[in-house]
Amino acid sequence: MEFFEVFKRRRSIRRFQDKKVPEEYVKxxxxxxFYSPSSRNRRxxxxxVVDDGDLIKKLAQTRPALRFLETAPLAIVVCGDENISSAWVFDASIAxxxxQLAATALGLGACWGHVLDRMHSEEKSAEExxxxxxxxxxxxxxxCVIGIGYPAEEKPSHSEKEIMPDRVHYNRFGNLWKIE
Incomplete structure (x- = not known):
């Protein structure tokens, strides 16, 4: 898939086919x-990587926003070592x-399920x-936990209509950049 087409095609897919993701795709x-940038290259x-169906179903119970994982054949839990970098949240977010972009380029669907600073129950955080x-x-x-698999839903690509020229400023806030 052409590089910029990947950005347009990347959508949050929350329903997946019952079809295993090949190991070479996971790699x-x-x-x-691992090619993503990180603060001071601390990485x-x-x-x-979770492909055990029972574990994925338990991950789906983390919080209501992660229920989409129930149909995912693959989940990747994205973590960061706070002892290595205080910027771990940003570095892990980029990764x-x-x-998600790599999954899209491979013809797969993916969706981010947020965990940090969310609750599993009144007594326990989603992280815990x-x-x-x-x-x-x-x-x-x-x-976060990213569910990945072959899409069982179809979503249109993003379009140029989603570009927001009133959000791009030139040299100073309020001086709009002209996007033609």
């Missing part, structure tokens, strides 16, 4: 994640977007729930 997706990421489920150490923070 390419992870490779894209604080950790990725947990998460690389994961996943930490216990997957045995993640305390200094490894959990940003």
């Amino acid at each position: 390419k997706i992870l490779e894209a994640a 604080p990421w950790h990725f947990i 998460a977007e690389h994961i 729930y996943i930490r216990e489920l997957l045995g993640i150490p305390r200094h490894i923070r959990i940003l």
